[in-house]
Amino acid sequence: MTRFDQNRRPLVIGIGGTTRAASSTERALGFALRGAEQAGARTRLFGGTFLHSLPHYAPESAQRTPEQTELIEAVRHADALIIATPGYHGGVSGLVKNALDTLEELRADERPYLDGRAVGCIVTAYGWQAAGSVLTSLRSIVHALRGWPTPFGAGINTLETKFESADSCSDQKVVEQLAMVGQQAAQFALAFRSLHSGGALAHEANEASDADQSRPRRILALAN
Ligand SMILES: Cc1cc2nc3c(=O)[nH]c(=O)nc-3n(C[C@H](O)[C@H](O)[C@H](O)COP(=O)(O)O)c2cc1C
Numbered sequence: 001m002t003r004f005d006q007n008r009r010p011l012v013i014g015i016g017g018t019t020r021a022a023s024s025t026e027r028a029l030g031f032a033l034r035g036a037e038q039a040g041a042r043t044r045l046f047g048g049t050f051l052h053s054l055p056h057y058a059p060e061s062a063q064r065t066p067e068q069t070e071l072i073e074a075v076r077h078a079d080a081l082i083i084a085t086p087g088y089h090g091g092v093s094g095l096v097k098n099a100l101d102t103l104e105e106l107r108a109d110e111r112p113y114l115d116g117r118a119v120g121c122i123v124t125a126y127g128w129q130a131a132g133s134v135l136t137s138l139r140s141i142v143h144a145l146r147g148w149p150t151p152f153g154a155g156i157n158t159l160e161t162k163f164e165s166a167d168s169c170s171d172q173k174v175v176e177q178l179a180m181v182g183q184q185a186a187q188f189a190l191a192f193r194s195l196h197s198g199g200a201l202a203h204e205a206n207e208a209s210d211a212d213q214s215r216p217r218r219i220l221a222l223a224n
Helices: 024-038 048-052 066-076 094-106 128-144 172-196 199-207 211-223
Strands: 011-016 042-046 080-088 118-125 154-157
Touching: 011 024, 011 048, 011 066, 011 094, 011 172, 024 042, 024 080, 024 118, 024 154, 024 172, 042 066, 048 094, 066 094, 080 094, 080 128, 080 172, 118 128, 118 172, 128 154, 154 172
Parallel strands: 011 042, 011 080, 080 118, 118 154
Antiparallel strands: none
């Protein structure tokens, strides 16, 4: 079991992108990871080139490549994730789905799959319809993996929003939305850490003078 270490910053893993060098999906993911860093997290990116190095996941085989093992171990130790996919023919891309299928290797962990981890979701598509529907699909996959999709997910219409470089985006609102995805993932990682620290949580809740302030902590406690 990978317990939250109270003395280290939460680790947020980014998984996503496409095989294209100028992948807008991977660039969007980069913006979100920087948002997570601003909220106090460490981050690590598994982008399109890395995902392309993964073989098709084969559950019947006991053999794993070094890249598969690297991804599995990173997610095993992650405190939160951000997943970014393009909409391909109305669904999550095969490249990203294959990486998620590879997480089947976490099924027997004490924290199976993405259990106890917040997961920010990002979708790029050539239109609003796929941006919305694929975001819903991605969140369903995260649910199936026992992850906790963050309240805000980003759907980006790349016919309208351009990422000219790794750190430039044509729409400041999209920049802010991506930062929010990263911030929520990091903040939930910290909240889960607080939850798992037991007594400290109850103490914090008692200390809160404003009932509204303590409500989110109580909801998290009930959800556990
Ligand atoms: C094989 C393929 C299928 C696609 N299918 C859809 C689709 O169903 N709906 C849509 O809006 N865009 C679709 N697109 C457009 C991509 O979602 C969009 O260009 C995305 O931003 C690409 O991400 P990238 O810049 O990271 O490569 C498709 C693109 C490809 C290559």
